[in-house]
Amino acid sequence: MNVFVFLGPAGSGKGTQAQYLKNEHMFYHLSTGDMLRDEVASKSKLGLRLKEVIDSGNLVTDDIILDIISSNISKIVNDSHYEGIVFDGFPRTIAQANGFKSILDNYKLNVDQTFLFDLSLEASLDRISGRRIDPRNNTVYHILSNPAPDDVKKHLILRDDDQPEKVSHRYKLYQEQTAPLIDYYTDSLTKINCELSIQDIYAQFDQHIKLFQQKV
Numbered sequence: 223m224n225v226f227v228f229l230g231p232a233g234s235g236k237g238t239q240a241q242y243l244k245n246e247h248m249f250y251h252l253s254t255g256d257m258l259r260d261e262v263a264s265k266s267k268l269g270l271r272l273k274e275v276i277d278s279g280n281l282v283t284d285d286i287i288l289d290i291i292s293s294n295i296s297k298i299v300n301d302s303h304y305e306g307i308v309f310d311g312f313p314r315t316i317a318q319a320n321g322f323k324s325i326l327d328n329y330k331l332n333v334d335q336t337f338l339f340d341l342s343l344e345a346s347l348d349r350i351s352g353r354r355i356d357p358r359n360n361t362v363y364h365i366l367s368n369p370a371p372d373d374v375k376k377h378l379i380l381r382d383d384d385q386p387e388k389v390s391h392r393y394k395l396y397q398e399q400t401a402p403l404i405d406y407y408t409d410s411l412t413k414i415n416c417e418l419s420i421q422d423i424y425a426q427f428d429q430h431i432k433l434f435q436q437k438v
């Protein structure tokens with residue numbers, strides 16, 4: 223079971239490339255953002271609390287995130303039809319990375335590859351302002367670079383936390399709390415330049431995946 227971690231600011235294309243690993247390489251796509259949004263949609267007590275935090279662009283507490291990961295990981299690890307798990311948007315703090323290490327130790331796993339999806343604040347703002355989500359299945363589109371099919375368009379939404387001032391705040395938190403993970407995962411890190419088109423990012427990423435597969 224290969225364990226991949228995707229680091230990168232909002233709009234860097236982590237989710238899009240994770241979808242590729244899911245569809246082409248039998249990876250389980252674990253997005254903490256999607257899991258949290260599902261909890262919000264369920265209108266549970268926890269969901270209502272989470273909605274406030276997420277909509278304000280802040281990070282959910284490490285305890286809640288680590289709880290979500292530890293209660294979901296065993297059924298994925300024990301499902302032999304997955305080649306790996308891609309963690310998209312987790313860990314996001316050093317405390318989460320330390321907790322993650324302990325969780326993985328229980329399964330004798332470790333992080334095999336960390337991909338850094340690199341993007342400037344300007345590009346992040348640009349991307350997110352055009353991002354639209356289909357909330358029925360969390361598929362991500364972009365009004366210019368990746369438009370939705372006509373029959374899907376009426377379902378699309380702009381996430382509350384995708385308003386420009388929230389995106390700047392999230393970028394600041396990314397730099398303060400998540401960027402230190404670049405050093406933490408330095409031994410397994412591969413950097414992907416994300417100031418390119420989806421196809422060019424995909425080509426770079428695909429090349430790294432093929433290299434990784436040759437090594438193992």
Ligand code: ADP
Binds near residue numbers: 231258280281310314
């Ligand atoms: P993006 O990829 O656009 O940054 P996500 O869908 O990954 O967005 O996350 C949306 C929001 O969910 C974050 O801004 C944060 O509030 C919360 N969140 C997701 N993952 C984590 C995490 N690992 N730790 C803390 N908060 C998280």
